[in-house]
Amino acid sequence: MAPSRIIPLPHSHFAIPQSSPSFPSDDGSSTIPTLNPCLTLPKRYRNVSIRAFPQGEKNDLKMRTCADEFSSDVLSNDTLHIQRPLSSAQFSNSVSDGSRLRVAYQGVRGAYSESAAQKAYPNCEAVPCEQFDAAFEAVERWIVDRAVLPIENSLGGSIHRNYDLLLRHRLHIVGEVKYAVRHCLMANYGIKLEDLKRVLSHPQALAQCENTLTRLGLVREAVDDTAGAAKHVAFHKLKDAGAVASYTASEIYGLNILAQDIQDDSDNVTRFLILAREPIIPSTDRPYKTSIVFSLEEGPGVLFKALAVFALRQINLTKIESRPLRNQPLRASDDNNYGIRLFDYLFYVDFEASMADENVQNALGHLKEFATFLRVLGSYPVDTSTT
Numbered sequence: 001m002a003p004s005r006i007i008p009l010p011h012s013h014f015a016i017p018q019s020s021p022s023f024p025s026d027d028g029s030s031t032i033p034t035l036n037p038c039l040t041l042p043k044r045y046r047n048v049s050i051r052a053f054p055q056g057e058k059n060d061l062k063m064r065t066c067a068d069e070f071s072s073d074v075l076s077n078d079t080l081h082i083q084r085p086l087s088s089a090q091f092s093n094s095v096s097d098g099s100r101l102r103v104a105y106q107g108v109r110g111a112y113s114e115s116a117a118q119k120a121y122p123n124c125e126a127v128p129c130e131q132f133d134a135a136f137e138a139v140e141r142w143i144v145d146r147a148v149l150p151i152e153n154s155l156g157g158s159i160h161r162n163y164d165l166l167l168r169h170r171l172h173i174v175g176e177v178k179y180a181v182r183h184c185l186m187a188n189y190g191i192k193l194e195d196l197k198r199v200l201s202h203p204q205a206l207a208q209c210e211n212t213l214t215r216l217g218l219v220r221e222a223v224d225d226t227a228g229a230a231k232h233v234a235f236h237k238l239k240d241a242g243a244v245a246s247y248t249a250s251e252i253y254g255l256n257i258l259a260q261d262i263q264d265d266s267d268n269v270t271r272f273l274i275l276a277r278e279p280i281i282p283s284t285d286r287p288y289k290t291s292i293v294f295s296l297e298e299g300p301g302v303l304f305k306a307l308a309v310f311a312l313r314q315i316n317l318t319k320i321e322s323r324p325l326r327n328q329p330l331r332a333s334d335d336n337n338y339g340i341r342l343f344d345y346l347f348y349v350d351f352e353a354s355m356a357d358e359n360v361q362n363a364l365g366h367l368k369e370f371a372t373f374l375r376v377l378g379s380y381p382v383d384t385s386t387t
């Protein structure tokens with residue numbers, strides 16, 4: 001019997017507002033009659049605030065709720081463009097420069113995530129979100145078309161929060177972007193290196209500059225994003241604190257660069273995932289990567305067996321990450337009487353092959369025979385650029 005095909009099917013889970021149907025047109029550029037995001041955002045969502053403006057003024061959606069230090073973070077509510085299910089051709093920058101896309105990222109203007117969004121879609125409208133959850137939700141609620149979120153860094157490792165959110169939401173990975181992260185230490189003009197006692201930044205950025213910051217003896221203070229740290233230092237005219245952020249952030253918030261390229265390794269690369277409501281249709285005409293998540297029964301050699309389904313077919317794994325299964329993190333072991341409680345895990349695996357490859361279909365069919373849960377998160381073109 002021919003093995004059944006496993007494809008990352010489009011799901012029917014979208015929160016399409018009843019009042020705002022989409023109207024696909026013949027040229028494929030389906031649009032929505034002016035969708036007012038204020039109507040579609042769930043009020044329960046704590047990171048997204050909604051503003052109603054007096055009549056005659058625009059209704060503005062504000063994804064960020066932190067202090068309105070710089071009004072440039074407020075979004076305009078233009079007509080949103082809704083895309084048909086993506087094809088890999090649409091993802092290619094040579095075909096589409098993303099000029100019609102609204103792309104959510106976490107942080108404020110000048111965050112590395114904004115640059116990654118612009119690398120993925122050079123002419124997109126980058127939409128700042130306060131937290132990762134807000135970016136996921138903005139895609140699900142049709143407020144934006146894509147989200148570009150960090151998943152791992154070559155120095156700091158995995159961004160676990162986004163692994164967990166991938167499973168909690170029903171979005172699809174449609175691409176990846178590798179971005180070279182070059183950190184600067186910055187402070188207000190007139191402040192010297194020896195005046196600094198503390199440094200603010202995203203925890204990943206602080207970790208990536210561990211050696212320099214230790215050498216300088218600075219106390220680390222973690223904030224939501226690197227550009228947010230720069231903004232805070234500038235807005236409060238801090239004299240004893242600097243920020244670790246991008247060169248772009250120093251320009252936006254008017255800070256002076258005290259040291260450049262302070263990351264522990266000059267090859268500091270963050271990999272971002274591009275998320276969409278629909279999967280792309282995978283092909284085999286270029287290098288692809290596929291991301292899956294699965295769980296397994298407890299038992300000797302079960303993980304070995306799971307990984308063997310790829311090894312047997314010469315499929316190269318590029319990443320494996322385990323995360324606790326949050327709903328049922330602990331389970332009593334069946335085969336001993338010592339009252340031992342085991343942790344249950346989800347395994348996230350990336351491999352270098354496309355879902356369009358029969359070999360991959362066979363491997364996943366094989367894995368399904370003993371995995372207790374399996375989901376394909378996406379099959380997407382590899383970012384082969386040299387950052």
Ligand SMILES: O=C(O)C(=O)C[C@]1(C(=O)O)C=C[C@@H](O)C=C1
Binds near residue numbers: 159226
């Ligand atoms: O704070 C930012 O500027 C971000 O875009 C976030 C982030 C991350 O989450 O890893 C992205 C890239 C760098 O690795 C440091 C921070």
